[in-house]
Amino acid sequence: MFSLSPSVAAALNRRKTVVALESTAIAHGLPSPQNLETAQACETAVRESGALPATIGIIGGRAVIGLNRQQIEEIAIREDVEKVNLANLARVIADGKWGATTVASSLHLARMAGIEVFATGGIGGVHRGASDSFDISSDLIALARYPLITVCAGAKAILDLSKTLEVLETIGVPVVGYQTDELPAFYSRSSDLKLDLHADGPEQVVAIARAHWRLGFSTALLVVAPVPVEDEVPADEMKDAIDESLSLAAGLGISGKEVTPFLLSQIAERTEGRALRANIALLRNNARIAGGIASALTEQE
Numbered sequence: 001m002f003s004l005s006p007s008v009a010a011a012l013n014r015r016k017t018v019v020a021l022e023s024t025a026i027a028h029g030l031p032s033p034q035n036l037e038t039a040q041a042c043e044t045a046v047r048e049s050g051a052l053p054a055t056i057g058i059i060g061g062r063a064v065i066g067l068n069r070q071q072i073e074e075i076a077i078r079e080d081v082e083k084v085n086l087a088n089l090a091r092v093i094a095d096g097k098w099g100a101t102t103v104a105s106s107l108h109l110a111r112m113a114g115i116e117v118f119a120t121g122g123i124g125g126v127h128r129g130a131s132d133s134f135d136i137s138s139d140l141i142a143l144a145r146y147p148l149i150t151v152c153a154g155a156k157a158i159l160d161l162s163k164t165l166e167v168l169e170t171i172g173v174p175v176v177g178y179q180t181d182e183l184p185a186f187y188s189r190s191s192d193l194k195l196d197l198h199a200d201g202p203e204q205v206v207a208i209a210r211a212h213w214r215l216g217f218s219t220a221l222l223v224v225a226p227v228p229v230e231d232e233v234p235a236d237e238m239k240d241a242i243d244e245s246l247s248l249a250a251g252l253g254i255s256g257k258e259v260t261p262f263l264l265s266q267i268a269e270r271t272e273g274r275a276l277r278a279n280i281a282l283l284r285n286n287a288r289i290a291g292g293i294a295s296a297l298t299e300q301e
């Protein structure tokens with residue numbers, strides 16, 4: 001039902017330089033063939049920063065921490081891979097199905113394995129119009145529960161970012177700007193939402209994480225890193241694509257787990273791939289930063 005790849009198990013026994021990676025961004029967030037290339041590029045980025053990648057997914061009813069190359073290929077290509085959050089993880093396992101794990105279910109499984117650092121693209125959060133739809137990602141619930149250092153480029157720009165930041169504060173998740181003083185907006189570096197925690201590099205993140213853990217907190221520490229300058233799409237240039245995609249989703253009555261993948265693919269199309277390029281770049285960048293943080297964590301032990 002739950003297994004660690006041999007190399008991840010060995011690494012966790014020795015030193016803890018492991019970075020967990022999710023698989024929903026691969027299976028449901030990016031088109032083929034960029035999804036597979038990006039999954040591999042993220043693993044390479046983690047390795048180049050001195051850590052071991054552990055991509056998480058559900059292979060025929062078994063939760064695997066540290067998918068091998070062929071398993072990642074299957075997750076990227078198969079049509080029957082479900083998007084797995086906290087609510088359907090048990091059912092996908094019980095039914096022997098294939099699943100790609102979101103931030104929420106990846107954090108849960110990474111925690112079971114004893115991994116301390118995790119990277120994704122952008123977390124899920126409070127959707128625009130949540131006061132009617134009540135659509136709030138289980139990623140936020142998982143961040144409130146699992147004490148992993150989670151590296152992302154902020155929350156996805158399709159969301160209500162200021163409400164998402166409010167909830168993060170409510171649930172007690174420190175949000176650390178990584179070489180920035182504001183919450184990044186996924187495709188864009190800037191959201192104009194100010195942060196009061198800041199880190200210039202991995203050592204500072206580790207110092208805050210250690211204090212957080214020593215204080216007995218069991219919440220995540222969210223490290224937010226802006227997309228690299230050369231790949232960003234400024235917020236004003238994203239606005240129309242996001243608004244059009246949101247109205248189309250509303251018009252088609254898209255709801256629940258389908259909302260985020262639908263919006264991401266619409267936005268990629270409407271920006272002639274610029275948003276897609278930014279998404280790929282930020283996923284790799286976050287994997288690289290997470291690898292550096294995991295290495296610093298081990299060195300200081």
Ligand code: PSU
Nearest residue numbers: 024025029102103121122124137257260
């Ligand atoms: N980051 C990306 N692309 C993605 C995601 C993150 O660059 O597709 C995924 C993550 O797995 C995250 C999920 O947990 O989107 C959020 O989905 P929802 O809003 O349905 O909770």
Ligand code: MN
Nearest residue numbers: 135136137256
């Ligand atoms: Mn949702």
